[in-house]
Amino acid sequence: MISAKPTPSHHGFLAASEIGKQKENSHLTVGYQIRFESTRSPATKIVFLTEGLLLRQIQQEPELPKYQVLIVDEVHERHLHSDFLLGVLRQLLSLRRDLKVILMSATINIKLFSEYFHHAPVIQVPGRLYPIQVIFQPIPQEEMNSKLEKLDVRPYLRVMQAIDHRYPPEERGDLLIFLSGVAEITAVLEAAQTYATHTKRWIALPLHSTLSVAEQDKIFDMVPPGVRKCIVSTNIAETSVTIDGVRFVLDSGKVKEMSFDPKAKMQRLQEFWISRASAEQRKGRAGRTGPGVCYRLYAESDYDAFAPYPVPEIQRVALDALVLQMKSMNLGDPRTFPFIESPLTSSLETAILYLKDQGALDSAEHLTSIGSLLAKLPVDVVIGKILILGSLFGLVEPILTIAAGLSVQSPFLRRAQNDPDCSTARKPLESEHGDPFTLLNVFNEWVQIKSSKSANSRKWSRRRGLEEQRLYEMANLRRQFKELLKDHGLLEDPVSGPSDSYSRQKARRERKQLYQLKRQHEETKGRKRKVLKLQDEDTVGSSSDEGGAAEVSGVGKANSVDIQDIKFKLRHNVEELQASSSESWDPSGQHITLLKLIVCRGLYPQLALPDEFNASRKDSDQIFHTKNKAGVVLHPTSVFSSNPELLQVDEIQDDCNRAGKDSMKNVSSHHQLLAFVSLLETNKPYLVNCVRIPALQALLMLSRSLDTNADCSRIVVDGWIEIHVVESETALKLFSMAVQLRAAWEEALSLQLAKQSSVDKEKGRERKKISALAWRLLDYIKSKAEYSIRRLAGVEMENLYIGPQTVPDNACLPGVFPSTMMKPDHIKGGYAVTSFLTYNCLTSNMDFYSECLRTFWTCPHCGLYMPFTPIERMSHEASCKPEEVAVDQGTVDPAEQTTRSASVLSLQRPYYCGICDKDFIFTSTEILKHRRQHQQIL
């Protein structure tokens, strides 16, 4: 193990340049590889790559035969991937005696690493840092801000004054201020700029990740003589961005960190004191080019009380992806894996439970077929599900874009929200269906611009307040997703389009030109450092966000080559992209409806229910509830936040028929649910990236548990949402459709995953079936129903079920499918119809017996006319459905095998008729026929 003093220099780079010198003539032997870029070739001897990428390679080749020596840099930073990698390498070392592993770390916590690797020898390398004077300057009590107040900027200004006072302006050296977040940065920046206009000795600049790339780059610009930069930054300057020329560091001692609340499945961004290791790292930023000074806005006793190190990432985040990857690497039980420092047991259990719930792990915690696929997709589990589901319905192109859009930082620049020009230009891109669809629109429009010769995509993006960089990233991501789906047989290789020799030649010529432009750019490389101007007196007052600044750098770039554009056009086939993006042009809205259903199924159970009293609330006060967290709000960037009317229900009120009934309040046929991508708590818990969908239809289709009363008009979903359907007739119709569609969808999916549709002839049949399924899903989603919906209160949730009844086990009712049995449910009471549906188990004031609820009904398929109880009718409908949608018994997911095989035998079953006082062996239809006889007699 190699260690060095905590210095911001990149040891890895040092090594590279030394190696480079040795091998000057054959520079090709040293390469690098990151996610979307590689200079690796067969000749490569030394390669720099990221930990995540190496882990993916281990997934493919567990013994890493390609490598003899591995150097892992910056292990002290304790990233999720690096901690995991160390664990994997430690195991690999016992398999590969010839492998050499070298860890590089700052001197902190050397013992931990050395002992973990069986007391590996330590080599100390002296650091190269200039001396730094530390000044503790705690904030006086009266300037401490309470949580609700804006940050008090006086302590920060005092430091700037002190610098002006003590150091002559001709002595160079900039100031770097570390704060916790954007709000704090804005406050200090404003004050610093005001101070700067008086003294003319400062130029203050913000630095955080949500700034556009151009704005971030400004911190590298030069200042006029006698002027210092004051860079007001987040943590980004602690490790990610290195700025030379900093002589003064001002450390607030605060940091915002993401943690994970497993109970509510919610991310939480909270402010904390930094660790001593971080404090030292921040201090070190002052001593890179010469002796420096570090002002700390806390007392030395505070410093001593700080935690020694930051909490390793593995102990802070959701471990779904990690567990999934471990499973696919055959690393055994994650609970007993010898991590350098174990994650919390509860966190591992939550992840395992979640993966089971999502069907990625079976009950024995082995990967399922969908699980092993998800493990190979470099995305969150929910996004992975969306991709898989999308490939089923041949809606891959828009789904790829949506999945990519949800996996990158938002392309919407924050500052543009206040700019009226921007928001009007953005307006046409907004989708009333939800934020993922806005992302889809943005990308598709952008691709159209890219493919037109005359339009300038950079300009187009800037007009709309979009960070184009994010759109390039989306293009890369969606291509990677597409290739992965293809590799795993979920996507057919497109038949390559006709290409005549002329167009091939043309394409070749274009590529050649692009290469030339790229080379030109590389030769004149390095952005020329501009000289920053002092802030004008009159612009300062109004500009908290520096309206003009981006414009200046934009104009500066307009004349040069757009290297991003060239790289994009070299990497992607723009015409193909354009074709696929216009594919999702969908005037009828059919695709959108299906896409929404797919996205929502992927996101399930991340659903939020609008509060029933939202109609009487102000726009900004709209409240939503999730199963585990009541009272969440929309993130202000959501379409629904600026257009809350999209979620308003036009209530059917004071209808004379139901005026008196309390349960029939809030009746409408337009109730909507929100599916959301994440729940993030900052000041409040926010729903991020929302999609709206018809509530009842979606819940019947997606939820894990549906409990009903006798006529199915009252439904409890997943134990927390209650629905009253006005007409039980309607409820039954929906139930019947949902039950059948779920089975058909499930089957199509498992067929797809099992790759059983490899024979061409079958493929055609499969496709027909799937398109029939799609149409039926569309019909179903659009079906009308009037109902009320609300979240159950805590007490109500505890008294939902009638509980086990004294029914003998063999008293089974005919099932909904010919092959399933409706068994008495011994926990809830009532009857288990399918794995998700329990009939007549809800406690109710009205004590219905199913026999009382027979009504006459004509089967649309066979014309049978007779009185049915609700459940008999569903059963008949399911067994009497048209040929092409019949459920194929031949292909059953192994996970479901047990439940089904038992019931296949039970097509016929004992039936006791009370009127005849006789036992029969009947199929369900025969039972119905038999009962009809009695009805006629009576």
Added chain:
DNA sequence: GAGCACTGC
């Protein structure tokens, strides 16, 4: 009126 720390496969 009110907002997201930072990486990365």
